Amino acid sequence: MWLRLPQLNLARRYLWGALVAALIPLVLISVAYDRYSVNLLQTLVTNRLSSNVEAVAARMSSYISAHDTRLENIADLRDTTLFFESQDPRIADQLYDLLLLEVESPDIYAIELQGLDGTALATVPTSRALTRSAEFSTLPFVEVDGTDIIGPALPSNGRPGWILIRRPVSRQQEVIGYVAIRSRLASITELAGGLEEPGVLLPQLTVFDRIRVTPVGTEASEGVVLAQSTQFIPGWRLNLVEGGSDLDEPRRRIRYLILLLAIVSAVGLFFLFFKMSQRLSGYLTPLNTGAQAIASGDFSVTVNEDGPGELGALARSYNRMREHLEKLIASRVDSERRATLGDMAAGIAHEIRNPLTTVAATLHGLSRGEKDAERQDMYQIVGSELDRVEETITEFVNFAKPRAPEIEEVLVRDVLKSVKTLISASAHEHAITISVSGDSTLRINVDAAQLRQIILNLSLNAIQAMTDGGQLRFRCYQDEGQAKLVVADNGHGMDASVLGKLFRPFFTTRSGGTGLGLPITNQLVEANGGKLHVASVPGEGTTVSIHFPLAAGMRET
Amino acid sequence: MRAMQTIVGLVAALQVGAALADPVRVGCLYPLTGPGGLYGRDSAIAIDMALEDLAARPDQGYPDLDIVIEDTRSRTLRSLQMSRQFIEDDGMDFLCGVVSSNIALAVSEFVEDTNVIFIGTDHASPRLTSTALHENYFRVSNGSRQSMLAGAQYIQRHFQSDGEPLNIAFIGPDYDYGYQSWDDLTAFLERHDVDFNIVGTYWPRLFETDYSNYINAILAQQPDIVVNGHWGLDLVTFIRQANQTDLFDQVAFMNFDSGGNFEVLAQLGDDMPLGIVLSARHHVSWPPTAANSQFVERFFERANRYPSYAAEGAYTGIMVIAEAVRQAGGTDDIDALRAALRTLEISLPEDPEGFRSRMDPDHHQMLQVQAIGRTVPDARFAPATIQLGEWEVFPPPEHWPELPPRNE
Numbered sequence: 001m002w003l004r005l006p007q008l009n010l011a012r013r014y015l016w017g018a019l020v021a022a023l024i025p026l027v028l029i030s031v032a033y034d035r036y037s038v039n040l041l042q043t044l045v046t047n048r049l050s051s052n053v054e055a056v057a058a059r060m061s062s063y064i065s066a067h068d069t070r071l072e073n074i075a076d077l078r079d080t081t082l083f084f085e086s087q088d089p090r091i092a093d094q095l096y097d098l099l100l101l102e103v104e105s106p107d108i109y110a111i112e113l114q115g116l117d118g119t120a121l122a123t124v125p126t127s128r129a130l131t132r133s134a135e136f137s138t139l140p141f142v143e144v145d146g147t148d149i150i151g152p153a154l155p156s157n158g159r160p161g162w163i164l165i166r167r168p169v170s171r172q173q174e175v176i177g178y179v180a181i182r183s184r185l186a187s188i189t190e191l192a193g194g195l196e197e198p199g200v201l202l203p204q205l206t207v208f209d210r211i212r213v214t215p216v217g218t219e220a221s222e223g224v225v226l227a228q229s230t231q232f233i234p235g236w237r238l239n240l241v242e243g244g245s246d247l248d249e250p251r252r253r254i255r256y257l258i259l260l261l262a263i264v265s266a267v268g269l270f271f272l273f274f275k276m277s278q279r280l281s282g283y284l285t286p287l288n289t290g291a292q293a294i295a296s297g298d299f300s301v302t303v304n305e306d307g308p309g310e311l312g313a314l315a316r317s318y319n320r321m322r323e324h325l326e327k328l329i330a331s332r333v334d335s336e337r338r339a340t341l342g343d344m345a346a347g348i349a350h351e352i353r354n355p356l357t358t359v360a361a362t363l364h365g366l367s368r369g370e371k372d373a374e375r376q377d378m379y380q381i382v383g384s385e386l387d388r389v390e391e392t393i394t395e396f397v398n399f400a401k402p403r404a405p406e407i408e409e410v411l412v413r414d415v416l417k418s419v420k421t422l423i424s425a426s427a428h429e430h431a432i433t434i435s436v437s438g439d440s441t442l443r444i445n446v447d448a449a450q451l452r453q454i455i456l457n458l459s460l461n462a463i464q465a466m467t468d469g470g471q472l473r474f475r476c477y478q479d480e481g482q483a484k485l486v487v488a489d490n491g492h493g494m495d496a497s498v499l500g501k502l503f504r505p506f507f508t509t510r511s512g513g514t515g516l517g518l519p520i521t522n523q524l525v526e527a528n529g530g531k532l533h534v535a536s537v538p539g540e541g542t543t544v545s546i547h548f549p550l551a552a553g554m555r556e557t
Numbered sequence: 558m559r560a561m562q563t564i565v566g567l568v569a570a571l572q573v574g575a576a577l578a579d580p581v582r583v584g585c586l587y588p589l590t591g592p593g594g595l596y597g598r599d600s601a602i603a604i605d606m607a608l609e610d611l612a613a614r615p616d617q618g619y620p621d622l623d624i625v626i627e628d629t630r631s632r633t634l635r636s637l638q639m640s641r642q643f644i645e646d647d648g649m650d651f652l653c654g655v656v657s658s659n660i661a662l663a664v665s666e667f668v669e670d671t672n673v674i675f676i677g678t679d680h681a682s683p684r685l686t687s688t689a690l691h692e693n694y695f696r697v698s699n700g701s702r703q704s705m706l707a708g709a710q711y712i713q714r715h716f717q718s719d720g721e722p723l724n725i726a727f728i729g730p731d732y733d734y735g736y737q738s739w740d741d742l743t744a745f746l747e748r749h750d751v752d753f754n755i756v757g758t759y760w761p762r763l764f765e766t767d768y769s770n771y772i773n774a775i776l777a778q779q780p781d782i783v784v785n786g787h788w789g790l791d792l793v794t795f796i797r798q799a800n801q802t803d804l805f806d807q808v809a810f811m812n813f814d815s816g817g818n819f820e821v822l823a824q825l826g827d828d829m830p831l832g833i834v835l836s837a838r839h840h841v842s843w844p845p846t847a848a849n850s851q852f853v854e855r856f857f858e859r860a861n862r863y864p865s866y867a868a869e870g871a872y873t874g875i876m877v878i879a880e881a882v883r884q885a886g887g888t889d890d891i892d893a894l895r896a897a898l899r900t901l902e903i904s905l906p907e908d909p910e911g912f913r914s915r916m917d918p919d920h921h922q923m924l925q926v927q928a929i930g931r932t933v934p935d936a937r938f939a940p941a942t943i944q945l946g947e948w949e950v951f952p953p954p955e956h957w958p959e960l961p962p963r964n965e
Contacts, residue, residue: 100634100663106731106762125633127662127689127733157963158739160731160760184731186760193770198777215770216759 186217431469465491729786
């Protein structure tokens with residue numbers, strides 16, 4: 001397989017699954033909403049417009065009917081009949097005035113009295129007589145209940161359009177002529193003006209689907225019909241057509257906006273889930289790594305505890321578990337090691353001390369009988385070396401199998417004074433001054449002998465560090481509910497590498513040192529419930545601080 | 558109820574002839590109420606001013622004038638009935654006035670067969686001085702044909718450009734005046750070799766109140782120029798409604814015959830767009846002559862408002878009648894009256910320096926200067942805040958221009 005997807009952890013699988021579960025409904029809802037809204041809009045528009053179109057068509061029909069009523073009244077006049085009977089092109093004054101009154105209406109251009117062939121015998125007003133054109137006979141012709149509707153004649157030659165509505169004039173059931181109203185076309189089409197929405201909807205009067213007229217009475221071009229009236233006179237309809245793209249544009253814009261929002265939501269969800277997955281993995285992966293490290297015996301791996309909610313609690317629990325496990329195992333190992341070491345030390349002491357005792361006794365006997373001074377010196381040297389071996393064995397046995405402390409309340413000042421006395425000669429020899437300061441009443445619960453040994457060991461180390469003289473300071477005081485003992489020198493100090501190995505058994509920087517002084521000291525501190533800390537700066541000196549629990553009476557104060 | 562106003566001008570006339578002893582009777586037809594009523598009321602005031610001017614010249618042989626003004630209410634039949642009454646019952650020597658060309662055509666048709674002369678003062682359709690002309694009809698103010706001639710020259714001067722044909726739309730009232738204006742404009746544009754396309758002609762009814770569909774239709778055609786043929790309140794309504802759209806930003810808007818009428822400027826006030834091209838038959842701010850200023854100020858003193866162009870037309874009508882009667886030596890010889898009118902020349906408030914209005918003898922149409930301007934801020938004539946400026950003056954041709962009639 002050319003593409004290998006990274007293996008997903010459980011958190012990511014859940015998150016990606018949730019993402020897909022969120023996206024699929026989003027897409028389905030978007031598509032369904034789009035279809036629904038489009039259909040709804042079209043349905044609403046069509047229903048609303050259809051009723052409006054029908055209403056306007058009814059008004060158009062009424063407009064024609066009103067003219068028809070006028071014509072009926074004129075056709076029934078006696079003067080009208082006389083006009084056709086007399087063959088005189090002059091109209092009687094009364095009839096003329098009546099017709100002139102009718103054409104006062106701005107909707108009527110003229111009233112014609114026509115012969116049987118449709119020729120205008122008289123026109124009122126005469127100034128509006130038409131010059132007949134060839135197209136006149138080609139206009140749409142509809143007869144409704146005896147009334148002829150001719151037209152519409154579209155605007156041409158710089159003149160507006162019109163329609164002709166005419167009724168026959170009869171005498172004894174015989175048609176002898178016609179009376180016709182030439183009506184302003186725009187007066188009909190303007191009735192639909194309220195339906196117009198510029199750039200969106202355009203009403204059109206449509207006659208026999210070949211003549212289309214705008215609301216302002218001009219010729220209209222064919223368009224997409226959105227709504228259509230019934231025929232209010234045969235062949236005459238009112239259509240509502242799309243008037244441009246102004247309607248589509250906002251509709252398209254809304255659809256694109258919805259689509260864009262859906263895509264943005266999907267991308268947003270994807271990004272959110274991706275970041276959540278990354279973040280969750282960022283907390284879970286170190287826990288997994290830490291757990292694997294613990295399984296392989298490595299307790300050094302800690303995890304970040306800043307995670308939110310349960311993740312942070314889990315990390316903190318993990319770290320506590322790791323620390324407890326580390327201490328438990330270290331304690332167990334230390335106990336076993338010490339037991340082993342104690343047994344080994346006892347064995348070694350027994351096996352070495354016995355021959356040494358024999359050697360020492362023999363050597364003592366030999367030296368007493370020896371007269372030669374040179375040999376006496378050699379016996380002395382061998383004897384002192386044997387003492388050193390004995391000391392080393394003693395220290396080693398003490399380290400490997402320390403004595404259990406006998407806890408008692410100790411006045412720290414007394415211990416410090418006794419140590420000062422012990423080392424004062426050596427200090428003086430090395431040009432070292434000793435100072436003691438602090439709380440003279442400070443008491444702690446420790447083994448007094450072991451505390452003295454602790455202070456003594458540290459003091460001796462300090463004296464050895466001040467080869468060119470210096471100052472050794474003892475201080476004791478209360479510090480945050482504990483007793484703090486400080487042994488400080490201004491000797492040559494130690495660097496970090498030395499500090500890191502300070503408590504290792506048998507590590508020493510001095511020739512002739514056993515490397516057990518500080519480990520034993522630390523062991524004694526811990527055995528008495530204390531904590532030892534060493535701080536040192538090369539060239540400036542070393543400060544050893546020891547914290548012990550206060551005596552019960554001290555804690556009360 | 559008959560609304561009538563009678564004005565009798567008693568001129569201390571010289572006894573030039575016995576015929577002058579009887580006052581000359583003039584029946585004037587103006588709308589005093591209803592649509593266009595302001596035109597009639599302004600005309601009545603101007604007629605009074607004319608009589609005052611005639612009375613101020615007692616030694617020049619002008620006749621006494623007995624003037625009756627009837628309110629036509631802009632109705633054709635009412636106007637026709639009044640005309641019959643004026644002539645058949647009242648024995649008027651002259652008819653004068655009439656604002657609407659439709660009414661004027663009906664009155665003129667009736668007057669043709671009488672021995673009365675009809676002096677047209679306000680209507681403007683060229684049909685009256687061409688196909689419907691007869692010997693008893695004379696018009697004493699510029700008709701729409703002269704306005705359209707000047708308008709075509711203005712368009713040629715300012716808008717004929719670089720090979721691209723001008724897209725022109727026309728909107729005018731749906732009656733003879735509108736049709737004739739459009740016919741004449743297109744004919745003169747062709748005569749002046751203006752390359753143009755007609756992108757739309759629209760005919761809302763006279764006294765229409767809603768032009769929104771028409772304005773939308775014009776905007777949809779995207780013309781370069783819209784020529785408007787409305788007058789009076791129709792034009793005011795159209796401009797107010799067009800102000801709600803960007804029509805005036807999109808197109809060059811022009812009205813050459815009546816758009817610059819003071820009535821329109823006063824009614825629109827700040828609603829009048831700046832920079833549109835207008836003209837009228839008389840302007841309160843042009844020509845800048847003493848005669849025109851005095852006419853405008855005298856009118857203001859009487860009416861407490863400035864005159865619409867109808868006032869100067871009516872003033873002219875009365876002055877022309879007086880001058881014709883003076884020249885004919887009375888009213889008994891109608892042929893002499895017609896002859897006097899055919900060759901009449903007269904100085905009028907609307908004439909610029911060095912020009913006298915004169916009658917075209919063949920068409921009975923007064924030939925006058927036409928001044929076209931653009932709307933500019935000018936508050937000298939309250940309540941109008943905008944007047945015409947940047948004037949361009951078009952003297953009349955030697956003869957009233959003939960154009961072939963269109964078939965209808």
